[in-house]
């Protein structure tokens with residue numbers, strides 16, 4: 466399914482509600498350079514960023530101009546062309562357990578001017594997007610968030626967690642496997658093709674990962690360019706691991722931060738390490754942990770089931786902090802649940818409560834021995850009752866049903882649901898969007 470988010474109209478109900486408060490909800494077209502500039506400056510303001518130069522905005526629009534740019538305008542302010550509310554969206558694809566890529570409505574750039582906050586602008590922007598995405602046939606919406614307090618009320622839940630690591634390399638001592646192949650330092654242009662292929666293979670095999678647009682690929686590799694606001698990437702270094710046949714199987718992007726008082730105590734700040742094979746994973750981590758003049762590796766946004774702790778002599782050399790990363794929202798329960806596979810066979814009836822009235826109802830999920838499920842609306846009594854947000858949290862396998870039952874987020878007999886939804890691997894998304 467391919468849906469052009471930018472071509473979908475805004476939601477009439479949200480438009481009407483905002484109009485009642487003297488505010489206009491609308492879209493900025495891809496060819497409206499002045500409109501996109503004003504929209505982008507409003508986003509920068511909303512995220513406490515500096516104003517963007519004309520070149521920076523132009524570079525941004527080149528990569529993101531085709532996305533859907535939603536704005537809310539207050540015609541009574543001194544500069545009415547600048548929106549007081551913004552939201553950007555596009556369609557992508559989200560890998561679910563079993564490896565299917567589900568079409569998903571990606572949301573970003575949600576801001577409301579500090580002068581217009583807490584008047585329901587974000588509520589209308591989100592409501593409008595979710596109804597628009599549902600009307601366009603998208604089964605899921607997704608975002609990464611600035612604060613964990615905002616999106617639960619809109620039916621989103623954290624469904625893929627991530628971890629930050631800090632490794633004391635002097636203590637760690639590599640005990641992982643010896644590897645073959647070759648790990649080498651390359652420039653980003655040399656890395657690009659191989660990296661794209663590795664990312665694509667990893668994405669297809671990783672629930673929680675999404676199709677990465679050009680802008681995010683360049684941001685990951687550090688090739689977005691200074692005009693696009695990326696002033697740090699000249700310091701970034703790139704490692705590539707090739708297998709014995711010379712095929713790239715993984716890469717790492719990092720920078721070095723020196724210690725002014727002690728040259729032997731530099732820090733590797735690892736931005737990304739992506740590996741399509743176990744060997745590439747081990748080889749890249751080992752190279753990072755055994756660098757001369759380095760005493761510490763910090764790594765952001767790593768999988769919560771990172772195997773690294775089992776590859777070092779002293780696992781207390783690694784300190785881990787976990788946090789919520791990908792938030793998803795189910796818009797169509799049967800489509801979302803049928804897209805994934807299940808670890809076991811079984812039948813469970815779910816009563817799903819959706820306060821926004823987008824996706825709720827009672828559904829029978831019946832998975833066969835091959836893990837494929839049929840999901841249908843039913844009038845049968847429910848085994849389990851849960852919010853649409855709790856269902857999103859379970860959907861990718863990031864949390865067990867019995868954990869949510871203990872937390873009071875799922876009611877009823879969760880034994881069957883727990884066994885059905887459990888997955889072998891934790892879901893993981895490797896970038897912010």
Ligand SMILES: CC(C)(COP(=O)(O)OP(=O)(O)OC[C@H]1O[C@@H](n2cnc3c(N)ncnc32)[C@H](O)[C@@H]1OP(=O)(O)O)[C@@H](O)C(=O)NCCC(=O)NCCS
Nearest residue numbers: 511575576577582583584585586587588609610611614615
């Ligand atoms: C987050 C933001 C977009 C909210 O906009 P807003 O128009 O003030 O939100 P609304 O008035 O529509 O609020 C809707 C609900 O969310 C709550 N809410 C809004 N922002 C919140 C926040 N930061 N933390 C907790 N609750 C929040 C409101 O209290 C309200 O709650 P209610 O449903 O119980 O009444 C705005 O504060 C903002 O621009 N923040 C800075 C940029 C940012 O972090 N954006 C989010 C990016 S992921």
